[in-house]
Amino acid sequence: MSRLGKITRRTLLVGAVAVAGGAAFGTYKIRKPVTNPLRPEHGASLNPYVIIDQQGISIIAPRAEMGQGVHTTLAALVAEELDADWESIRVLHGPPAAAYFNAALAHGALPVPDYDLKPWQRRVTQGLGAASKLLGLQVTGGSTSTVDGFERMRLAGASAREALKAVAADRLGVVRGDLRTEAGRVITPDGTEIDYRDLVEAAATRPVPQVELRHPYEWKLLGQSLPRSDMRAKVTGQAEFSTDIVLEGMKFATVRICPYLGGGMAGFDPAPALAVAGVERVLDLGDGVAVIASNTWAAMQGAEAVAIDWTPSHLPATTDAMFEQIAQAFAARPNSTMRDQGAPDDIPAGIEVEYRVPFLAHSTMEPMGATAVLQDGHLTVWVGNQAPREHLKVAAQAAGISEDNVTLHTVFLGGGFGRRVETDITRQAARIAALVPETPIRLTWSREEDMRHDFYRPAAIARMRGAVEDGRAVLFDAQIAAPSVTRAALGRIIGRQMGGPDKGHVEGAFDQPYAIPNYRVAGHLADLDVPIGFWRAVGNSFNGFFHECFIDELAHAAGRDPLQFRLDHVGVESPVAGGVLEAVRDMSDWGAPVSENVGRGVAMIWSFGTPTAVVIDLEREARGIRIARAFMACDPGLVLDPAIVRAQMESGLIYGLSAAVMGEITFTDGRADQGNFPEYDALRMFNTPRIEVGILQDNPHMGGVGEPGTPPAMPALANALFALTGQRVRSLPLLPHADFLV
Amino acid sequence: MSVSLTVNGTVRQSSLDPETPLLWVLRDEFGLTGTKFGCGVAACGACTVHIDGEAVRACQIALGDVWGPVTTIEGLSQGYTLAPLQQAWVRHQVAQCGFCQSGQIMQAAELLAQNPAPTDAEIDEAMAGNLCRCGTYSVIRAAIHDAARALNGGSAG
Numbered sequence: 001m002s003r004l005g006k007i008t009r010r011t012l013l014v015g016a017v018a019v020a021g022g023a024a025f026g027t028y029k030i031r032k033p034v035t036n037p038l039r040p041e042h043g044a045s046l047n048p049y050v051i052i053d054q055q056g057i058s059i060i061a062p063r064a065e066m067g068q069g070v071h072t073t074l075a076a077l078v079a080e081e082l083d084a085d086w087e088s089i090r091v092l093h094g095p096p097a098a099a100y101f102n103a104a105l106a107h108g109a110l111p112v113p114d115y116d117l118k119p120w121q122r123r124v125t126q127g128l129g130a131a132s133k134l135l136g137l138q139v140t141g142g143s144t145s146t147v148d149g150f151e152r153m154r155l156a157g158a159s160a161r162e163a164l165k166a167v168a169a170d171r172l173g174v175v176r177g178d179l180r181t182e183a184g185r186v187i188t189p190d191g192t193e194i195d196y197r198d199l200v201e202a203a204a205t206r207p208v209p210q211v212e213l214r215h216p217y218e219w220k221l222l223g224q225s226l227p228r229s230d231m232r233a234k235v236t237g238q239a240e241f242s243t244d245i246v247l248e249g250m251k252f253a254t255v256r257i258c259p260y261l262g263g264g265m266a267g268f269d270p271a272p273a274l275a276v277a278g279v280e281r282v283l284d285l286g287d288g289v290a291v292i293a294s295n296t297w298a299a300m301q302g303a304e305a306v307a308i309d310w311t312p313s314h315l316p317a318t319t320d321a322m323f324e325q326i327a328q329a330f331a332a333r334p335n336s337t338m339r340d341q342g343a344p345d346d347i348p349a350g351i352e353v354e355y356r357v358p359f360l361a362h363s364t365m366e367p368m369g370a371t372a373v374l375q376d377g378h379l380t381v382w383v384g385n386q387a388p389r390e391h392l393k394v395a396a397q398a399a400g401i402s403e404d405n406v407t408l409h410t411v412f413l414g415g416g417f418g419r420r421v422e423t424d425i426t427r428q429a430a431r432i433a434a435l436v437p438e439t440p441i442r443l444t445w446s447r448e449e450d451m452r453h454d455f456y457r458p459a460a461i462a463r464m465r466g467a468v469e470d471g472r473a474v475l476f477d478a479q480i481a482a483p484s485v486t487r488a489a490l491g492r493i494i495g496r497q498m499g500g501p502d503k504g505h506v507e508g509a510f511d512q513p514y515a516i517p518n519y520r521v522a523g524h525l526a527d528l529d530v531p532i533g534f535w536r537a538v539g540n541s542f543n544g545f546f547h548e549c550f551i552d553e554l555a556h557a558a559g560r561d562p563l564q565f566r567l568d569h570v571g572v573e574s575p576v577a578g579g580v581l582e583a584v585r586d587m588s589d590w591g592a593p594v595s596e597n598v599g600r601g602v603a604m605i606w607s608f609g610t611p612t613a614v615v616i617d618l619e620r621e622a623r624g625i626r627i628a629r630a631f632m633a634c635d636p637g638l639v640l641d642p643a644i645v646r647a648q649m650e651s652g653l654i655y656g657l658s659a660a661v662m663g664e665i666t667f668t669d670g671r672a673d674q675g676n677f678p679e680y681d682a683l684r685m686f687n688t689p690r691i692e693v694g695i696l697q698d699n700p701h702m703g704g705v706g707e708p709g710t711p712p713a714m715p716a717l718a719n720a721l722f723a724l725t726g727q728r729v730r731s732l733p734l735l736p737h738a739d740f741l742v
Numbered sequence: 743m744s745v746s747l748t749v750n751g752t753v754r755q756s757s758l759d760p761e762t763p764l765l766w767v768l769r770d771e772f773g774l775t776g777t778k779f780g781c782g783v784a785a786c787g788a789c790t791v792h793i794d795g796e797a798v799r800a801c802q803i804a805l806g807d808v809w810g811p812v813t814t815i816e817g818l819s820q821g822y823t824l825a826p827l828q829q830a831w832v833r834h835q836v837a838q839c840g841f842c843q844s845g846q847i848m849q850a851a852e853l854l855a856q857n858p859a860p861t862d863a864e865i866d867e868a869m870a871g872n873l874c875r876c877g878t879y880s881v882i883r884a885a886i887h888d889a890a891r892a893l894n895g896g897s898a899g
Contacts, residue, residue: 066839067837067838067839067840067876068838069838225835227832227835228835228837230837230840231831231832231835231836231837232824232832233840234837234840234843235824235828235831235832235836235837235840235843235847236776236815236816236818236819236824236828237774237775237776237777237814237815237816237844238776239840240775241775241778241841243769243775243779244775246773246775252770277759278758278759278762294758294770295758295762295766295767295770295771296766296769296770296779297758297762297763297765297766297770298759298762300782363875364839364841364875365778365780365786365788365839365841365842365873365874365875365876366778366780366839366841367779367780412839412840413839414778414839414840414841415839415841415875415876416839417875442770444779446782447780447781447782447783643835647835647838647878647881650877650878650880651838651876651877651878653877654877654879655875655877676781676782676783676785677781677783677785677786677873678783678785681785681873682873682875683877683879684869684870684871684872684873684879685865685866685869685870685872685879685882685883686866686867686869686870688877688879688880690880691880
């Protein structure tokens with residue numbers, strides 16, 4: 001445990017926070033106490049979320065800040081109960097530690113639609129959280145952070161507050177119940193104030209008081225749009241990302257790994273690289289090279305100059321051949337049929353169509369990077385990441401040392417979207433640092449390396465059969481084929497293959513709140529070895545498109561208004577989901593006459609616990625089709641920070657629209673054809689719609705907000721294109737089929 | 743051989759090859775890491791800095807070609823007091839991941855220097871080269887309008 005103490009102190013020091021003399025203190029118990037990683041070497045009773053030292057109050061966020069505002073909301077949970085002064089707290093990334101397990105990751109484990117979970121099923125999934133704890137998955141993902149922290153981080157704040165009050169009560173000879181707390185101070189009935197800093201040492205050694213959480217009516221911070229804790233650093237250039245760490249004697253590195261995915265390196269000649277001014281070393285990484293130089297530019301020039309003999313990829317030579325391989329999965333038995341109602345085989349299909357979506361890159365704003373140094377046998381890594389314990393493990397393996405000898409600092413992530421769960425960058429940084437011990441290394445990938453070595457959102461194919469009768473859907477029968485993200489990514493993380501029905505593969509299709517008598521969704525797992533991973537909204541990102549475009553087709557086949565058609569099928573099944581559809585209907589004045597130069601589309605997807613509906617307005621202009629307006633409504637239940645929810649909804653929408661308009665990774669001989677933004681662009685300010693977000697709170701259960709904006713964006717756009725042009729495009733991206741303004 | 747340049751009001755010497763893009767001189771040699779690398783091909787704007795008041799892509803300007811004093815995000819504020827644009831960014835809570843925001847702010851600063859009261863369309867055009875994968879565009883636009891009002895002596899917010 002002393003190592004974790006050291007780790008934490010180093011973490012805090014890097015965050016420019018002196019913790020000497022500080023104390024962490026503690027409370028939270030879930031069946032049995034978690035080990036507090038913040039324990040000072042000679043520490044007492046501890047809390048993984050609060051440190052008070054002479055500088056003030058630091059709140060430890062167990063999740064990665066990648067833009068989604070999680071540091072702010074998680075810190076507010078603690079600060080609310082602790083009565084800390086919001087403007088003066090500091091928020092820090094927690095070190096890799098089992099205490100920071102994400103219990104809410106398991107909430108989606110049952111093969112049941114979220115909207116339809118019975119109370120006992122919710123209790124079962126909460127029990128499954130303990131399994132996640134055993135695995136110790138400290139993962140930021142699945143739009144789970146706030147739900148996961150909602151109770152335990154408030155408890156951490158509350159018990160710390162009561163411990164501080166207890167010390168003050170003893171010291172003053174008064175009853176604890178007569179004391180109140182405000183802005184980091186304990187206040188007596190006669191107005192005497194004692195700063196928490198003067199109580200903390202004693203408070204840290206006390207038994208943890210049992211506390212009740214405050215009623216939401218009493219909240220002062222939660223429920224408000226708070227100033228984000230990271231804002232000032234991010235507008236002054238002071239926020240530290242993976243390659244912003246400045247160390248004495250630092251060298252600069254980049255890598256060039258075999259771009260023919262799955263291929264390797266038969267040999268290389270470093271001479272041309274070594275001739276580049278500033279290049280110092282070329283290292284053999286097995287499947288590619290690392291180049292170390294006096295600056296990153298020289299390293300990148302050097303990496304380009306190395307003459308490398310690549311060995312080929314075993315992947316199909318073309319993207320078309322990859323799709324053929326995916327389609328072959330339809331011939332095999334489905335991996336899952338998680339929705340299977342009525343007798344779909346007995347209903348003749350009125351519509352039978354196929355949909356396709358492409359591979360996508362995460363394309364985070366910050367290319368992969370890390371800083372690392374191996375000094376006196378101890379490896380220190382700074383890397384923005386979504387899974388610190390996994391990164392730490394991989395770093396130790398790559399450097400050939402024990403995990404005890406690794407310190408891993410999570411720094412700000414320049415976008416995550418699922419990409420930074422993956423440990424490849426950390427493995428490389430650790431390996432390079434181990435090859436040049438005592439030399440700090442700043443490793444920066446080129447954009448091309450980033451785009452060509454992603455863990456892509458998989459391509460997918462859906463075969464749909466449907467029928468309508470008397471204005472209603474009577475058949476919705478979907479078969480979905482794609483390689484399995486769950487198996488690929490979880491296999492990498494936990495080191496074993498997941499068996500059984502793959503829920504992530506069909507999420508967004510099997511679990512939608514529609515009442516359709518013959519309703520079936522079958523998932524077929526394709527055997528295709530393209531590296532794939534979690535991409536914002538994961539399975540929902542493609543299944544949402546399939547589901548909601550096909551619902552649109554059924555609506556038009558029935559001669560019905562597509563929004564009212566949805567409401568007729570959704571309202572009975574889930575009033576909460578019906579609510580978001582009604583909200584976008586009202587916000588957009590749906591049904592009012594529009595000019596013939598305007599096309600409106602709608603879609604609604606329930607993902608990560610949050611139903612989200614989107615209406616898109618397209619307008620034909622002289623220069624092309626403009627995505628003029630977007631109306632979104634979501635219902636994540638209890639909202640802790642409305643501005644952050646709104647920002648995440650807009651963010652998710654734009655991420656989805658960008659992919660739907662122009663996102664596509666294709667492969668030739670196993671190498672991605674796209675390498676940089678000119679070939680893989682995204683929406684920019686001028687072609688992003690004006691967005692209006694409505695936030696409802698009728699959902700009795702808290703849902704996530706980081707991802708649910710993405711899935712409905714894509715089908716709403718395609719449905720709007722149909723409304724505008726009459727052309728039903730059943731593949732993405734749309735740009736090859738329509739002249740969007742880009 | 744060394745190249746002399748003025749960065750945020752301070753004269754500095756670089757020992758890097760004059761062909762080295764300014765971006766890497768700033769980040770790697772001078773430790774000014776607020777300027778970000780995003781693409782290396784002038785397609786994202788993350789590395790936007792000012793040379794003699796003009797917003798440029800630091801990944802495309804060779805050290806030897808720098809023609810005037812350089813201002814980076816670190817040089818925009820006066821000590822602890824944020825520049826009006828940075829204040830507007832805070833008021834509108836613009837940043838998400840924050841990686842593109844140095845470049846966005848530097849691009850916006852040039853716009854307001856040339857056009858103290860830009861329209862939506864003028865902002866959209868000026869900011870077209872600056873990508874944001876988090877999608878903060880609507881609040882960036884609002885913050886620019888707000889900063890323009892503040893700079894013109896109107897009330898911000």
